[in-house]
Structures are given as C-alpha cells and as structure tokens.
Amino acid sequence: xxxxxxxxxxxxxxxxxxxxxxxxxxxxxxxxxxxxxxxxxxxxxxxxxxxxxxxxxxxxxxxxxxxxxxxxxxxxxxxxxxxxxxxxxxxxxxxxxxxxxxxxxxxxxxxxxxxxxxxxxxxxxxxxxxxxxxxxxxxxxxxxxxxxxxxxxxxxxxxxxxxxxxxxxxxxxxxxxxxxxxxxxxxxxxxxxxxxxxxxxxxxxxxxxxxxxxxxxxxxxxxxxxxxxxxxxxxxxxxxxxxxxxxxxxxxxxxxxxxxxxxxxxxxxxxxxxxxxxxxxxxxxxxxxxxxxxxxxxxxxxxxxxxxxxxxxxxxxxxxxxxxxxxxxxxxxxxxxxxxxxxxxxxxxxxxxxxxxxxxxxxxxxxxxxxxxxxxxxxxxxxxxxxxxxxxxxxxxxxxxxxxxxxxxxxxxxxxx
Amino acid sequence: xxxxxxxxxxxxxxxxxxxxxxxxxxxxxxxxxxxxxxxxxxxxxxxxxxxxxxxxxxxxxxxxxxxxxxxxxxxxxxxxxxxxxxxxxxxxxxxxxxxxxxxxxxxxxxxxxxxxxxxxxxxxxxxxxxxxxxxxxxxxxxxxxxxxxxxxxxxxxxxxxxxxxxxxxxxxxxxxxxxxxxxxxxxxxxxxxxxxxxxxxxxxxxxxxxxxxxxxxxxxxxxxxxxxxxxxxxxxxxxxxxxxxxxxxxxxxxxxxxxxxxxxxxxxxxxxxxxxxxxxxxxxxxxxxxxxxxxxxxxxxxxxxxxxxxxxxxxxxxxxxxxxxxxxxxxxxxxxxxxxxxxxxxxxxxxxxxxxxxxxx
Numbered sequence: 158x159x160x161x162x163x164x165x166x167x168x169x170x171x172x173x174x175x176x177x178x179x180x181x182x183x184x185x186x187x188x189x190x191x192x193x194x195x196x197x198x199x200x201x202x203x204x205x206x207x208x209x210x211x212x213x214x215x216x217x218x219x220x221x222x223x224x225x226x227x228x229x230x231x232x233x234x235x236x237x238x239x240x241x242x243x244x245x246x247x248x249x250x251x252x253x254x255x256x257x258x259x260x261x262x263x264x265x266x267x268x269x270x271x272x273x274x275x276x277x278x279x280x281x282x283x284x285x286x287x288x289x290x291x292x293x294x295x296x297x298x299x300x301x302x303x304x305x306x307x308x309x310x311x312x313x314x315x316x317x318x319x320x321x322x323x324x325x326x327x328x329x330x331x332x333x334x335x336x337x338x339x340x341x342x343x344x345x346x347x348x349x350x351x352x353x354x355x356x357x358x359x360x361x362x363x364x365x366x367x368x369x370x371x372x373x374x375x376x377x378x379x380x381x382x383x384x385x386x387x388x389x390x391x392x393x394x395x396x397x398x399x400x401x402x403x404x405x406x407x408x409x410x411x412x413x414x415x416x417x418x419x420x421x422x423x424x425x426x427x428x429x430x431x432x433x434x435x436x437x438x439x440x441x442x443x444x445x446x447x448x449x450x451x452x453x454x455x456x457x458x459x460x461x462x463x464x465x466x467x468x469x470x471x472x473x474x475x476x477x478x479x480x481x482x483x484x485x486x487x488x489x490x491x492x493x494x495x496x497x498x499x500x501x502x503x504x505x506x507x508x509x510x511x512x513x514x515x516x517x518x519x520x521x522x523x524x525x526x527x528x529x530x531x532x533x534x535x536x537x538x539x540x541x542x543x544x545x546x547x548x549x550x551x552x553x554x555x556x557x558x559x560x561x562x563x564x565x566x567x568x569x570x571x572x573x574x
Numbered sequence: 575x576x577x578x579x580x581x582x583x584x585x586x587x588x589x590x591x592x593x594x595x596x597x598x599x600x601x602x603x604x605x606x607x608x609x610x611x612x613x614x615x616x617x618x619x620x621x622x623x624x625x626x627x628x629x630x631x632x633x634x635x636x637x638x639x640x641x642x643x644x645x646x647x648x649x650x651x652x653x654x655x656x657x658x659x660x661x662x663x664x665x666x667x668x669x670x671x672x673x674x675x676x677x678x679x680x681x682x683x684x685x686x687x688x689x690x691x692x693x694x695x696x697x698x699x700x701x702x703x704x705x706x707x708x709x710x711x712x713x714x715x716x717x718x719x720x721x722x723x724x725x726x727x728x729x730x731x732x733x734x735x736x737x738x739x740x741x742x743x744x745x746x747x748x749x750x751x752x753x754x755x756x757x758x759x760x761x762x763x764x765x766x767x768x769x770x771x772x773x774x775x776x777x778x779x780x781x782x783x784x785x786x787x788x789x790x791x792x793x794x795x796x797x798x799x800x801x802x803x804x805x806x807x808x809x810x811x812x813x814x815x816x817x818x819x820x821x822x823x824x825x826x827x828x829x830x831x832x833x834x835x836x837x838x839x840x841x842x843x844x845x846x847x848x849x850x851x852x853x854x855x856x857x858x859x860x861x862x863x864x865x866x867x868x869x870x871x872x873x874x875x876x877x878x879x880x881x882x883x884x885x886x887x888x889x890x891x892x893x894x895x896x897x898x899x900x901x902x903x904x905x906x907x908x909x910x911x912x913x914x915x916x917x918x919x920x921x922x923x924x925x926x927x928x929x930x931x932x933x934x935x
Binding site: 482 | 652653656662677681735
C-alpha cells in the first residue's frame, strides 16, 4: 500500500501531521487554560481533601511513630512468651518521651482501639513511671498492673507496628484480626455494623421501590396533561425541592409523632384507639415515609423527561393494532420508559444509601443508616480513620451498583433529561 | 359478494371538544367497500378529528358511525380491527421491524408460522424483504413509512386509515410513495380512508375526495369532477389554480347567465346563482382560457400582460383582465406562442360553460 507509507507534505515541505499538530496546539492550550481554574479548584477542594481523608482509613503511622524504639526491639520477638528486657526498656524510653510531650493519652486511645483495657493501665503507668529506677524495666512495668504482665497486651502493641492497616475495614464489617493473626468475626451480639449495612440496603431498596410506584403515575400525568394542569402539578413536584431539607424533615416529625396530626386523624376516624396510637416515628416507618417523600422528585423528573419524549401516537398505534390498553402500555409504553426508570432508580438508590439528616432525625434507633454511624465516628468518637474506611466502603458499594447497572441496562441508556 | 355501498357510514356526526365550538358539523358520509377516499382540507377543518372518531380515539358528540353496518361508537379502538398509519409513522422504536409487524398478530394470538408468513407477505408488498431484523431508527424516512404501511395491513384489516402519512417525506419520495400506496390499495382491495392537506396527493391517489372546511364536507366527488366541476367557491379555490371574477348577475336564461364585471358583461355557467341581482364569484381554470382564441368562444376579452414566468414546459402569464390583475394563464411553450411579451395587449377567450358562477363568499 503505497498511499499508506507515503508521507503527505505541506507546500513548505513539513509533514502534514506535524503541521496539523502545530496548528492545533495553540487551541489545545487555550482550551486547557479555560478549564484550568475549575480544575485547580476541584483538585484543591475536592480531590485532595477526599484523598487525604480516604488515606486516613489505612494510615496507621501514628502508633508506629509514637513507639519507634519499641517496635524496633520487638522485631526479634516471636510473640509466644513475654518479651525480653530490651523491649521493656525501649518501651519505657518511648513512653517517657511521650509523657514529656503529653501525648501518652493519644497512645492509650489508639491502643484501646486494638484491645480494650489499655486506657487505665497506661494512666497508671504514667503515674508510677515517675518513680521508676534505672534498669530492670521489665519487672518495674509488670508490677504496675497485672495486665502489663499479660502477653496478650504486648501482642496487641505489636499488631500496631505496621504503617498501614486494614483493621478499620475489618471493623466496618464486624471482623478483626485475632491474637493468632487470623481474620474472624466478632461475637454475634456485637455485630452492629453488619446490621447497619443490611438495614441501609433494605431501606434504600424499599425507598426506591416506593418512589418508583408513586412517581410513575405522577410523571405520566405530568407528561400527558394539558399544559395548564401539568404546570401546576410540576410546581407541586418541585415545591419540596425549594424547601429546606430540615424543614421538610421537621414537618414529618410534626405529622408522624404519636400525638401528631396523622395519629390524631387515625383516632378521629376510629381506625386506632386513642390509648394505642401506633409509633410512626423513631423507627423504620419514619425513615421510609420521610425519605420517600423527600426523594420523590428525583424519581419524577427523569421519568417525566423520558415520558415527555414518547409520542402519544405510539400508544394509539398499539391500540389500533389490536392491543388492549394494558397490552399497549406494557409492550409499548413501559419498555420506552426504562431509561427513565433506570436513571430515577439509580439516582434515588444512591442518594438513599448515603442519606443522613432524615434518618438521624426521624429514624430513631432502628431507623438509622450507615451514614449516621459514619457521622457518629466523625463527631463523637473522633475515630476519623474508621469513619473514612466506612465512607470508602459505602462509596465502593455505590460504584459496584453503578457497574452492575451498567452491565444490565447500559449507562448510555440513562436519560436524566 | 357485492361490495357494500355504505361500508363506513358517518350518520349526522357532530363533534365538539369544548362544548362551544363544533369542529365537525352534521357530517354525513358514506364510503364504499374497497374505495380509496381522501379527506382533504386546510388544517383545523375537522378532517383529522373525523379520522380519529373512526379509529376510536375520539367519540362523536352526537350521531353515530357505522362500520360494516354495526354502530361502533361504543367499541374501543383495539376491538375495531382498523389498521392505521400515523403521521410520524409511530413505529415502536424499541422493536425490530419484524417485532413491529408481529405486534398486531401476537395480540390476536396467531400461531408463529402463520404470522411469519403474513409478515413476509406484508414486507414484500412494500419491497422491504431482508429488513426484518433492523430497528426503525436504522431505516430512512421512506423505509419507516413503508414499515408503517405494512404494519397497518399485516393483520388483514378491512379498513385502513392513513393520517397524513407522507407529510414528513421529501417531495420526490412523497410522489413515489403516493403511487406505491395506490398500487397496494389496488392490489389488495382494502378500503382506505386517507387524510391529507396536500391536494395533489389527494387528486393522484383517491377514488373520491371529501373536501372539508369549517367542520363540513364541502364536496364529495371523484378527483376529476372535483377539479372540473367545483360546487362552491371554496372548493374551486382550494383545489388547483383558479381565476376569479366577482360580479353581479344581470341576466339568467337558457342555462347561461350574464354577469356584470367592471362595466362589462361576461357569460357564465350558473351553478349556484338563481336569479338576477345576485352577487356571484366566477371561477375559471387557467388552462381553460386561451390566448388569441378562435371565434367560437363566447367570451373574448382583451387584457394586458403584466408578468411572464418561464416554467420549462409552459409559461405562466399574469394578465390584467377586466380589472383583475391576478388573472393567470398557462401557455404551452410552442413556437406559436413566442410573441408573449411583457406589456403587450392580447385577446383571451373561454367558453361560458367553463366559467362557473358560484356563491360569492
């Protein structure tokens, strides 16, 4: 093929390809400069902080840096018997330094994550260590508290030696590395996170289903009603969008509480007895009701935008060809709305799975979700690395759903309007 | 079996959408079995509404529609068994051509091998064999149109409705599709009710044309009669080109009438004028008036050429004649007519029979 190998030259004798690149380079630079401010903004305010936060979930340098000499001395320890004197001496040296910097409290918190019981013995060690004599630190430390003489606790310290750890992720799934270094589940009555994950999935799933069931007829009405009615309906759909999320959640609290409007109404029409009012808040019911209402527009709008594009003559064609109204709907109309259903369900499910304020306010103990747990660790226990680990697990879950959806329906079939 | 005279019958049908305005008024229309009837009219004339009532998507406000002798107002669309071709084809975009055609057969629970035969037949009728597995989006406009026609025929309906099916096609394709649909109709003998606002389409394809205006059928007759013998001035002006003179009847006798226009009397054929003094509008087809006429014609007047437009096979000449400066003549481009020049005075003649004195509106 001579035409392929032959190079095309411009009139100046420069190869055409080179010349083209040169001509387009300026435009490329211009285009990049236009997006550069936003790109920079995104990197500084989005990529960097999130990356840093996610890194915390595996970062375990803190203890490593607090006890450098101890871990060095522990390198040769097999973990079967109590460590030798040199380990105790190194630990004492590290510890004295920490006490000088007033950082021994942090150490106790960190070690307590690994094994309960460190807090009190470290406090005790600090008090006693002031009167320690030179030499034979093993005996002196062991005499502070009997736990210091327990090999289990020294093994727990050794487990914190690596700079990176997966233990936060294991904890998020109610698992941990036991003394033998095996990954096992925690006792059944302490498996709080698995319950939360399952409940989060369950609530997100059912909220999606409820939203779909309610939004489909609304969207259909919106797409088919004459303009003057559909505009009004559209405002009704969008109105909640313009109201603060907190206000809407608070309104649901007023409606759903035991002495609330809904219960009053039920009592009024004799549906329930006055002394037997059902609890509709601070449980799953509350989360379902409030989240469904709040997320409804996210289902209505994609459905509407898809339905708007379906020509009414298609349904007519279906009927004129002999399909009953149901057949025409099911075989013609419904399949054409699938892109909207996909978009709406994906949107609602992903929003619901990470929902925070509403379940926190109306969910009570049995209606809270994983995001409430994440917030709890961010604000109360200050275990940010655990919070970030759970956040990343949630994010991966969403990405998996997205991937599965893409395999099943195809992401390019999605229509958001 | 004899063809039924009133296979489709509109009996005193009224239709109003808002309870204030009648979009269809007292419609009386009989369609013979196997006929190709076109409803022709400007937009808003009620023709599509009539079609929708026949298909069952609108209900008559008053009156009744009969199909094959049965009143159908209370039968839902899917039980009427009427094939329909929609304006924008209305092919199901998520189904292949095959599935589109199989839809009406499947809902009728026709066995698959029989259905396949019917689909093959329908596709070959519109010369689209080999397209069965395509999606509608992969077809050109003309091909989609053929699929829509095939789909409306595949379940052997007795009646097929077509709602401006060629409106979205370009001119050449539209013309070839007109002949194609006409041939399909001739081959299978199905009754077709066709709606269009394009008069040439209507004239080419139909056995009979119903001209709609203002919710009423103005005239129902064969294309040639419609063109040659319009019964009122709306039809005369809507169908084809038309020269008009507005005047007053000064005399009427012996099947002819004298109409006074710009102080000149012209002879005309009294269609809807009864007596002296009536106002009238005379309609004369451009090709019925001749330049430099022979003496047999009973109307000969002279006018001044105002505009000459060359059209290839003929020349359009605009003439100021009897105070009407929009008088159009179509002159064949032959060597005899080379002296037509702008500003020249020429003699123009026509037979009084071709000048139809109609209602003045």
